[in-house]
Amino acid sequence: MAKMPISGAYGAHRFAVAPMIDWTDRHCRTLHRQFTRHALLYTEMVVADAAIHGDRERILGFADAEHPVALQLGGSDATKLAEAARIGEAMGYVEINLNVGCPSDRVQSGTFGACLMKTPDVVTEAVSAMKRAVSVPVTVKCRIGVDDQDTDIALDELAKGVFDAGADALWVHARKAWLKGLSPKENRDIPPLDYDRVYRLKRQYPSQFIGINGGIQTIDEGLQHLNHVDGVMLGRAVYHNPMMLSGVDQAIYGSERNPPSIDAIIDHMCLYADAHLAAGGRVSHVARHMVGMFHGAAGARRWRQSLSNEANQTGATSDVIRRAYEAVQTAAIDKAA
Structure with missing residues (x-):
């Protein structure tokens, strides 16, 4: 497969299991880690206020055996996100990710998640504050747009802002989110996928890490995407068939080690x-x-x-x-x- 040069600390091709609310908790990650040593595993989204003021061991705790694990944060206040990022780094997370893609009622009421696609300047400020606060990679997970946005304009504006702010990677769910009229479940299926939009973004930023997410069902499909982008992220497909992960280390990372029986x-x-x-x-x-x-x-x-x-x-x-x-x-x- 063709590999493009990647700058920064984030590295070359990656496979990740997507952050999924109510699913990717520490028990889920412990299971997934049995099948793959190298895949990047994400927490559920943790709201910045909860990370700062909540029971940190209950909300953020994890075992070393789960590594590499990234913390996904939700919020829009740059100061709070920076503080939550510091807490996450201190607890041992290898990456801090900002959620700019979730369309649930919960995040809409707090004006974060996918809502932030409408305010790329807020995302830029948040990423900049988080980068100043921590030494681990800071990344963003977004949609290609929301509602009636022109995806060519919306995604370009967001990408430019986060990369200018120093983001180490941008993971893109390759479909729009509809904030009104569709449920979170419908938002995973009804808006059409547009993988080529993510491919075009990668061609604009050949030296930046850009990963793709959305509708990918198998490791083989993921390998095809890696001809165009740097990372592939699977969510529900892996959750409903975790044994699929047994092929990740060899196919993506070239490992000769077999997973446990x-x-x-x-x-x-x-x-x-x-x-x-x-x-x-x-x-x-x-x-x-x-x-x-x-x-x-x-x-x-x-x-x-x-x-x-x-x-x-x-x-x-x-x-x-x-x-x-x-x-x-x-x-x-x-x-x-």
Whole structure:
């Protein structure tokens, strides 16, 4: 594949798992890390005020084994974002990312997220303040535009501002966001994808890191995008089929190391779930992220049913996960017989 020169600390081609509210928590990241050592994992979006004033261990805590992990922040106040970025760096995050793409009612009421596409100067000020506050990379994740914006103008204005402010990377979800009239779910599907718009932006900025997101379903599709841009980011496709990540290190990073066996991954996640249970959590907090593991395989239905139902029962332990896995193994044997 063709590789373009990339300047700054962000590096060459990257694969990332997108930040997803209510999904990419520490338990999800622990699972994803079993399949890939190198993919960049993101937190859920954390509002700057929550990072500054909330329970930091609960909101921002993570294990070293999850690295590399990036913190995504939401907000529009440059001073608060800079302070939240400092907190994130002190806690060990390898990157601070600003959300300029989420269209949910929550972010609209706070006038941040995708709303910031309408005020690129606010984004520029925020990035500049965050860059002054931390030494780790500061990046932005945006849309190609919102509502009736001309995407050629809107994306160019935003990109120029963030790169002038020193942003280390721009991740672009290659579709518009409609702030009125569409739900967040509809905003992931209805506005048409325009990958070529992101490709054109990369041609304008050959020495800057530009990554692409939106509608990418497989690692092979991601590899095709890397002929045009520097990074590829998958979200829901990976969440619903996490075993897909087992191909990332070799395909994207050229690693010769094989991921652990499924047996080893199940053992690790069971031990992790029991430790979480001992700390006062619930096995379902972990198991819910594992539901898609055997997507398309024999026994997948039984696996999903067990984790969705039994893991939520009072007194559930990691035995729920082990029994469900035994059912998958039995189904595989029966299918092969």
